[in-house]
Amino acid sequence: MLKNLFKFQIFLSLLSLFACSDDKTSGVTVEDNALADVESSSSESFSSNSESSSSEHVDDVVVVVNKGDLWNGSAGEYKVNTKNENTGYWFSWGDDASGGTSQILYPIPMGNEYSESSLDPVIDYCEGLCGNVVFGNTSNPEAGLGFSVANEGETVDISSWGGICVTYISDSDLHIYLESELGDKSDLSSMPQVRFAGLTRSDSSVTINILDSMSSITKCAKWSDFVVYKDNVLVRSGDEDAKKANAIIFKFYGTSGERSAFNIKSIGSFNDSLTGTN
Numbered sequence: 001m002l003k004n005l006f007k008f009q010i011f012l013s014l015l016s017l018f019a020c021s022d023d024k025t026s027g028v029t030v031e032d033n034a035l036a037d038v039e040s041s042s043s044e045s046f047s048s049n050s051e052s053s054s055s056e057h058v059d060d061v062v063v064v065v066n067k068g069d070l071w072n073g074s075a076g077e078y079k080v081n082t083k084n085e086n087t088g089y090w091f092s093w094g095d096d097a098s099g100g101t102s103q104i105l106y107p108i109p110m111g112n113e114y115s116e117s118s119l120d121p122v123i124d125y126c127e128g129l130c131g132n133v134v135f136g137n138t139s140n141p142e143a144g145l146g147f148s149v150a151n152e153g154e155t156v157d158i159s160s161w162g163g164i165c166v167t168y169i170s171d172s173d174l175h176i177y178l179e180s181e182l183g184d185k186s187d188l189s190s191m192p193q194v195r196f197a198g199l200t201r202s203d204s205s206v207t208i209n210i211l212d213s214m215s216s217i218t219k220c221a222k223w224s225d226f227v228v229y230k231d232n233v234l235v236r237s238g239d240e241d242a243k244k245a246n247a248i249i250f251k252f253y254g255t256s257g258e259r260s261a262f263n264i265k266s267i268g269s270f271n272d273s274l275t276g277t278n
Contacts, residue, residue: 070161071267073128078120080147080248080267082156087148090119090129094136094143101136102143102254130263133172135254144251145264146179155181159242163222163270169215170252170262172198177249178226180241188251192226192238198260216265223270 071080071088080088094103108125112118123129135141150156168174174196183190196219226238252260 069268073123073126073265076124078118078123080149082147082149082158084149084151084156086151087156090123090145090147091117092119092131092143092145095138095141098138100138100141102134102138102141103136104131104133104143104145106131126263128263128265130261133252133254133260133262135256135258135260137256139256141254141256142251144249146247146249148247149245150247155244155246157243158245159223159239161223161242161269163220163225164248165218165220165268165271166196167216167218167265167268168196168263169217169265170198170260172252172254172260172262174198174262175251175253176221176226177251178223178238178241178245179247179249180244181246182236182241182244183228185246188249189230190228191249192223192228192236192241194221194226196221216263218266220268220270 069081071077078089080090082088092104094100096103106119106122107130108121110117110119110122112120119129122131129145133143135143149158164176166174166176175193176196177188177191177193179185179191183192199217223238223242226241228235228237250264252262254260
C-alpha cells in the first residue's frame with residue numbers, strides 16, 4: 001500500500017512538472033516560418049523573445065511583458081494589446097467613401113452581443129483574421145483592416161514597440177500604414193508605410209481555401225522603415241509618427257474585378273531575430 005502511494009505521489013509530481021513546462025512561449029510566432037532571411041532556428045528565436053522580456057508595475061503587481069506579443073489570433077485574443085481597454089479592436093474598411101465597391105468578405109458573419117461589426121467570431125473561426133478582398137470597379141480599388149492605438153481625438157506614443165512584426169498569409173502585398181497626427185487621415189499617401197510582399201500571386205477566382213496549403217511567414221519593420229515619399233523625395237520616416245500615433249492601417253491593393261485572400265495570424269513589436277520586408 002505504501003509502495004503504491006509512493007508511486008502515485010511521484011506521478012502527481014511529474015504531472016505538475018509537465019504542466020509548468022507546457023506554458024506557450026510569448027512573442028511573434030516563428031514556427032513553420034517560411035521567411036528565407038530568418039537565419040536563426042525557432043528555438044533561438046524563442047530564446048531571444050524570452051531574453052527580451054521586461055517587467056512593468058501595474059497597480060503594484062509586476063507583470064512580465066514579452067516583446068513581440070501584442071496580439072495572437074490563435075489564442076482567441078479579440079484586441080491588440082494597446083494597454084487601453086477602449087482601443088486595439090480590429091475593424092475593416094473599403095473604398096465606398098470614394099464611390100467604390102471594394103470590400104472584405106469574411107467566411108462567417110460578423111457581430112457579437114455588443115456590436116454587429118465585431119470581428120470576434122471571425123477571429124475564432126480563422127484562428128487569426130482571414131477573408132477575401134474583392135476589388136470593385138474603380139480606377140484604384142482598395143480595402144483593408146486596422147486597429148486604433150489611441151482614443152478618438154487623441155494620440156499615443158508607441159515608439160517603445162520599436163516597429164511591428166506581422167505573421168500572415170496573403171496572396172497579395174500587404175501595405176501597412178502608421179496613422180498619426182502628422183499625416184492627413186483622408187489621404188493614406190501622407191502616412192509612413194512599409195510593404196510586406198504576398199506569398200504568391202493567384203488568379204481572380206482565388207478563395208481563402210488556398211490558405212490551407214500555405215505556411216504563414218513573419219516579417220518585421222522598424223518605425224524608421226516606414227516612409228512617406230512625395231514626388232520621389234523622402235518626406236519623413238515613421239519615427240516621429242510613432243510618438244503621436246492614432247492607428248495602424250493594413251491595405252490591400254488590386255485590380256478591378258480581382259480577388260485576394262489573406263489570414264493575419266499575429267502582431268508583435270519589432271524583433272531583431274525576425275527581420276525582412278521584401
